[in-house]
Structures are given as C-alpha cells and as structure tokens.
Amino acid sequence: MSGLLKYIEWMSRGRRTDRIAYVMKEWDLPQPLPGAEWQPDARFSAADELLSNPDLKTVFKEALEKGAALYSGPTSDDEIR
Template sequence: MNRLRKYVEWMSRGRRTDRIAYVMKEWDLPQPLPGAEWQPDAKFSPADELLTNPNLKAVFKEALEKGWALYSAPGSDDERR
C-alpha cells in the first residue's frame, strides 16, 4: 500500500535536525546530514498535520508528485514531531 510517510532526521545523542522528509517509499529518502539518520514517525497522520499546519499542503503535493519532499521545520524542539 502506497501512502505518505514522515521521517524525522536525528543526530547522535537524540538531537534532532530541523529536517523532515515526506516520502511515498522508504528508498526515496534523501541522504541524511553527516552523522544523522532518518527515523520514521509512527504517529504520523497527514490529516492531523494539515489541520495543525495548513502550509504543509504544498509540501504534501510535492511529495505525492515527486515521491519525496523535504521540509525544514522552524524550532526543532517542536513536540509535534
């Protein structure tokens, strides 16, 4: 089943970068920053995210068209991620 997935980029020691990847397939993930890795967000719900941040509509559209899209979230300490 193809569906939009969210991955959050993490550095060592549990620190997050501000990068979030929305992908249709895991192998479409972009390369992480040096020393970082992508972790899936198991609680991701596209509908819920659009309700809290309507600006993501364009990001989701790009991910659906290209297979992936990167989003730099302001404030990497945001608990929603």
C-alpha cells in the first residue's frame, strides 16, 4: 500500500487521545502514549479531509517530506469510529 495513511491514537476502553498521525509507512508511526495504541483509519481520504480542514495542508506536506506528522487538534464526532 502506498500513499498517505491516517492513524488515530486510542486509549483503553475506546477513549481517544487528541493525537492523529499521518504517515507514509506504518513503521514511521511515532511511539504511542503509555497505554495507547495506533489504529488505522480505513475510511481516510486525504482529499476529503483537506476540503473539510484546509489547515491540514501543512501537516500533509510535513508527512510527505519527513515520512510522518502528528496532528493534535479539534476533532468532530464524525471522526470517532
């Protein structure tokens, strides 16, 4: 699989942290917080996310250049899966 991937950090019992990782390869994921793990977002569409949040352009650019980028920001209930 190639292209930009999105991972959401989850704590135990289904609680989310506010961290989202955009990576080119799964092994580029940063270390999760203690007690958390990264889960892939199977419904991720880079185009759709950029349309709904243009501020992600710089985050995506960093992920493409460095292999990974973390985003911590407000999330909508639609993103909770």
